Amino acid sequence: MTTSQLRPRAVGERRHRALVWDNHFCLPMKLDDNLLELEHLHRVHEAGIDVVSINAGFGPMEWTEQIRLIAQMRRYLLRNAETFLVALSVEDLKAAKRHGKLAVVFDIESAQIAESQLDLIQLIYDLGVRWMLIAYNRNNDIGGGCHDRDTGLTDLGRRVVEEMNRVGMVVCCSHTGYRTALEVMEHGSQPIVFSHSNPRSLHDHPRNIPDLLIRECAKTGGVIGLTGVNIFLGEGPATPQRLAEHVDYVADLVGIDHVGLSSDYAPSNSALNAELNSMQSYFPDGHGYDRLDILPPSRFFEVADALADRGYSADDISKVLGGNFLRVAETVWR
């Protein structure tokens, strides 16, 4: 593969270049706002992204609201089937790419749905949820959050990890406390991901993760999805070059097979900021949540260029762009 094959091209030609996967894209969590912003997915498609995981719930959000959100998004995607494909299998991902479509999966940022009923994990998997994280910043009945006093994975948490492994849903430990994350990796039997987390060695933020967790994640066969969120990259603006620096750090620590990209991008930043400000305990003061600036997935190709400038081969860059997340899907999805 040459670096030119990594570039976005006309939709009809996308089958000829590397698979590009954004593992976390954020639309509004309120039904009305979400409906208004679904058309942003056309821009994700036009930008040359092949697979996107869309946020369908987080933190304390009621599970019934999550199901309603997924129902609304699925209906929109299925009605626009000339552009989108709701992916349920690795074969679906490959078919979408062959046909120049954007493959869409869903993710949920908190396993609190299992507090209501463990059986719901299978249900949301069947609807297209392909990763779920344990605890969103604060503790829940499953495990500890990264902005809380982490008391570890609970008995229910162990059953959640077992059930996610059974149904084929990838366990994510972003936003989760460090102790809980280590216990998830000890208890689980499948590769895990930090779907959108950056290295704490490069910037000291509670949402970033220490080298120990990066190493343990790699040992499971998993992937760390690095974000272009300014407050996780360090001081100053978010740039593709700085995101490439984070990729370089993790690749140097555990190898190129364990790095991916997750934009964490929200098209409507003002809606996101209003949401964050209304949830003070989840986003404590002093951690920069009031000054978010995030690189959209359309800039992943500039990250690829920055990696090429750093001497990475086209094959290695294609792993970062999507090959590594594809490998995890091939291993974990049923």
Ligand SMILES: [Zn+2]
């Ligand atoms: Zn998040």
